[in-house]
Amino acid sequence: MPKAESAELQQFRSEVANWLQENRPPLPDFPLPQSFTEVGNNDQFEYLRDWQQKVYEAGYLGMAWPAEYGGGGKPQEYQDIVNQEMVKARTPLMVNAVGLSWAGPTILTHGTEEQKKKYIRPILSAEEIWCQGFSEPDHGSDLGNVQTKAVKDESTDEYVLNGRKIWTTLGEQAKHMILLARTNPDAPNKYAGLSFFLAPMNVDGVEVLPIKKITHEYGFNETVFTNARIQADSLMGKEGEGWFIAMTVLTFERGVTGGQAGGNLMEIKNVNDVYEVAKGLFRDGRPALDDPSLRSQLIDLFITERAHRLHNKRMDHAPLLVPERAAGMGLFNKLVMSEDRHKLAEFAVRMQGNAAALYADDTDAVAGGLWQHARLAAFAGSIGGGTTEVQRNIIAERVLGLPKSR
Amino acid sequence: MNFSEAPLRIDCSEELGMLTDAATSYLRDNSSVERARELAETETGFDSEQWQALAEMGWLGLATPEEFGGSGLGYPELAKVTELMGRYLFSSPFFATTLASQALIASNNEDAKMQWLPEISSGAAIATLALMEPHNSWEIGDVRATAEATATGFKLTGEKQFVIDGQNAHLVIASALFNGNPALFLLDADHLGQIEQRAESLTHHARRSTRFTLDGLELPKSAKLADGADAQKILGHVSSLAWLLLAADSAGTANGAIDLTAEYTRVRKQFGKYIGSYQAISHPLVESAILVEDTLSLVYHAASIFDGSLKGESEIAARMAKTRSEEAVNLAGARAIQSHGGMGFTWECHAHLYFKRGQWNSLSFGDAIHQRRHLADLML
Numbered sequence: 001m002p003k004a005e006s007a008e009l010q011q012f013r014s015e016v017a018n019w020l021q022e023n024r025p026p027l028p029d030f031p032l033p034q035s036f037t038e039v040g041n042n043d044q045f046e047y048l049r050d051w052q053q054k055v056y057e058a059g060y061l062g063m064a065w066p067a068e069y070g071g072g073g074k075p076q077e078y079q080d081i082v083n084q085e086m087v088k089a090r091t092p093l094m095v096n097a098v099g100l101s102w103a104g105p106t107i108l109t110h111g112t113e114e115q116k117k118k119y120i121r122p123i124l125s126a127e128e129i130w131c132q133g134f135s136e137p138d139h140g141s142d143l144g145n146v147q148t149k150a151v152k153d154e155s156t157d158e159y160v161l162n163g164r165k166i167w168t169t170l171g172e173q174a175k176h177m178i179l180l181a182r183t184n185p186d187a188p189n190k191y192a193g194l195s196f197f198l199a200p201m202n203v204d205g206v207e208v209l210p211i212k213k214i215t216h217e218y219g220f221n222e223t224v225f226t227n228a229r230i231q232a233d234s235l236m237g238k239e240g241e242g243w244f245i246a247m248t249v250l251t252f253e254r255g256v257t258g259g260q261a262g263g264n265l266m267e268i269k270n271v272n273d274v275y276e277v278a279k280g281l282f283r284d285g286r287p288a289l290d291d292p293s294l295r296s297q298l299i300d301l302f303i304t305e306r307a308h309r310l311h312n313k314r315m316d317h318a319p320l321l322v323p324e325r326a327a328g329m330g331l332f333n334k335l336v337m338s339e340d341r342h343k344l345a346e347f348a349v350r351m352q353g354n355a356a357a358l359y360a361d362d363t364d365a366v367a368g369g370l371w372q373h374a375r376l377a378a379f380a381g382s383i384g385g386g387t388t389e390v391q392r393n394i395i396a397e398r399v400l401g402l403p404k405s406r
Numbered sequence: 407m408n409f410s411e412a413p414l415r416i417d418c419s420e421e422l423g424m425l426t427d428a429a430t431s432y433l434r435d436n437s438s439v440e441r442a443r444e445l446a447e448t449e450t451g452f453d454s455e456q457w458q459a460l461a462e463m464g465w466l467g468l469a470t471p472e473e474f475g476g477s478g479l480g481y482p483e484l485a486k487v488t489e490l491m492g493r494y495l496f497s498s499p500f501f502a503t504t505l506a507s508q509a510l511i512a513s514n515n516e517d518a519k520m521q522w523l524p525e526i527s528s529g530a531a532i533a534t535l536a537l538m539e540p541h542n543s544w545e546i547g548d549v550r551a552t553a554e555a556t557a558t559g560f561k562l563t564g565e566k567q568f569v570i571d572g573q574n575a576h577l578v579i580a581s582a583l584f585n586g587n588p589a590l591f592l593l594d595a596d597h598l599g600q601i602e603q604r605a606e607s608l609t610h611h612a613r614r615s616t617r618f619t620l621d622g623l624e625l626p627k628s629a630k631l632a633d634g635a636d637a638q639k640i641l642g643h644v645s646s647l648a649w650l651l652l653a654a655d656s657a658g659t660a661n662g663a664i665d666l667t668a669e670y671t672r673v674r675k676q677f678g679k680y681i682g683s684y685q686a687i688s689h690p691l692v693e694s695a696i697l698v699e700d701t702l703s704l705v706y707h708a709a710s711i712f713d714g715s716l717k718g719e720s721e722i723a724a725r726m727a728k729t730r731s732e733e734a735v736n737l738a739g740a741r742a743i744q745s746h747g748g749m750g751f752t753w754e755c756h757a758h759l760y761f762k763r764g765q766w767n768s769l770s771f772g773d774a775i776h777q778r779r780h781l782a783d784l785m786l
Contacts, residue, residue, distance in 0.1 A: 289786055295782035296778045296782065298786065299729075300778065302726075302781070302785065310416060310704065310706075311703050313414060313416040313707070319425075320482075320706050322661055323430075325695065336696060389685070389689070392685070392692045393688070396682070396685075396688035396692050399695065400668050401668060402682035402691070403671075403672060403682045403683040
């Protein structure tokens with residue numbers, strides 16, 4: 001039987017719910033992004049940064065991180081409750097997502113005492129924004145092939161960076177980057193030559209070039225390093241440990257392990273939101289929801305959403321898992337979540353009929369064109385952080401035990 | 407109602423943990439694919455010694471109250487045993503007998519319960535339901551057979567189709583209209599001796615079912631299990647349990663198909679590489695596994711909240727599980743055949759056994775098209 005929540009936790013849950021209702025910021029007069037990867041301008045950024053700061057100051061972020069570095073030092077259950085209540089209340093998202101979910105946990109796992117003291121608190125308070133420098137223009141899915149070079153200058157105790165990183169979300173706002181770079185081009189294999197840096201962004205030779213997305217917006221960037229000099233103590237771990245540390249980051253990124261600071265990183269629109277919109281729609285002069293084909297498709301979306309919400313509950317019970325694949329359940333998460341976004345947005349657009357052709361800035365667009373935008377934005381989920389195809393390869397190999405595909 | 411915020415629950419008792427271990431070892435050791443093939447060639451389609459073994463393990467009364475000789479466990483336990491039977495292609499009248507016991511349990515007919523449930527739990531009686539008719543309808547209340555009152559009881563007229571394990575059964579619970587509404591009647595060995603059952607030829611050759619006519623069959627008054635609202639309640643209970651159990655069986659069957667396929671693609675080479683390394687082979691297999699996981703989550707949620715009622719969450723959950731299970735087992739089964747190449751098209755290759763079992767599960771008690779239509783009416 002599932003454990004009932006203790007009286008103390010129930011009390012805490014209602015405190016959080018009340019706090020969120022009383023302190024949530026008023027809706028701005030500009031549209032808010034649904035994911036931190038969609039932050040497209042400074043108004044959005046400042047609004048979200050203020051909100052994260054407020055949440056941290058109330059003690060609701062990093063609750064399970066060690067208190068000596070700025071966390072709350074409490075059991076994970078507390079942060080889980082906050083996360084759930086944020087999703088339920090649909091409060092704005094936590095903008096410093098790379099810091100909270102990837103850089104922070106990685107620093108807590110592999111960082112020195114000094115690094116933990118320096119970086120963790122400003123991650124939580126959103127004073128210092130983090131970005132990620134993994135992918136390169138020529139090496140998207142093949143992360144092990146990173147070519148950006150970091151050459152040690154012993155005379156100044158610095159590393160000199162040269163190369164290009166791409167898809168740098170929040171690159172313009174970030175103060176630091178988790179950076180994967182090549183320190184030894186002659187290493188016995190491509191992985192052994194990589195090192196991991198906590199690199200400052202505000203040094204000479206670092207140039208951030210905004211990239212326009214298929215949604216018409218900006219929000220991610222190309223970062224160009226031209227003889228950029230960073231202090232040698234920016235290195236995390238030792239030279240050559242970069243791949244190992246990067247893999248830790250990916251487990252955090254793909255949601256396989258715990259350890260993240262918490263908070264909601266996306267504003268999740270669900271199938272019920274689509275259903276609400278559908279109720280008011282007409283196609284060919286008839287209510288859209290009279291159409292048997294649309295009804296059937298909508299039901300499938302309800303089934304999918306429910307199944308994926310249920311996975312976490314089933315994972316608590318070993319006898320209800322497929323024994324050979326029990327450990328793989330977590331790996332399914334990123335894949336199915338991004339696929340679900342596609343299916344939901346695609347349906348939400350197609351159900352609109354001819355009106356589906358209108359985009360987000362047209363005053364006649366259904367639901368403000370939210371779903372037209374989401375239909376395009378969904379590709380960020382199925383490409384970023386390892387494409388759907390790469391995720392399938394990983395599952396095939398690690399969960400189903402199939403031979404390697406390359 | 408906001409269905410995205412419906413409270414979701416999955417329960418797992420200590421007994422379920424132990425049962426899972428016991429059922430896994432029993433079925434793994436006693437139901438090889440080769441054994442399933444042998445049984446498919448026999449007349450009854452099952453092994454009576456194994457049936458007694460199931461009785462001794464308490465499975466034939468798994469969810470039957472202890473006062474009637476059962477084990478007194480719940481729906482998640484039933485689902486788990488059924489899932490594992492699918493996984494190991496176990497052939498027996500377990501599904502038919504379980505549904506018939508549940509029809510008795512859901513009734514208010516204490517005499518019938520006392521008479522039949524202990525017999526069923528002990529393995530002495532195999533039981534089944536006769537609900538389907540040749541007019542091709544999955545609507546369980548769409549009954550055309552009729553029962554007329556006579557001085558001594560009832561006289562039946564009509565046809566029954568897809569009576570699962572009909573030729574193996576000592577008890578058949580048949581539906582027929584009585585006073586214009588579906589009622590349920592108990593047909594024991596004497597009655598069954600008076601009608602001729604024709605074995606149906608099924609795509610799933612390991613299954614057994616019969617077709618028969620009820621015309622002229624006379625039953626005593628005591629043969630009526632239920633009518634009116636009682637019969638409605640029983641029909642709702644058994645049909646929603648059937649959706650749930652068929653979904654569990656399909657999840658297991660799909661898992662078996664995935665394992666078979668994965669194993670083959672690890673050893674079979676073409677163009678100098680193991681075929682499992684080709685994404686055209688591996689990615690659909692991943693897709694199958696994802697659909698199986700969906701199905702399992704839906705099945706154990708449906709089993710946890712199951713109360714046999716219609717129009718509410720219990721019905722919705724069971725129909726959802728049935729719908730997704732069809733997608734899972736259909737893809738996993740089809741990919742098993744396709745991934746074996748030319749061998750997959752042969753009778754000798756095991757792949758078609760999984761495919762056919764899945765297809766039978768999908769077609770019984772309403773396919774996904776039928777389920778989605780009902781779900782839409784319930785939810786939208």
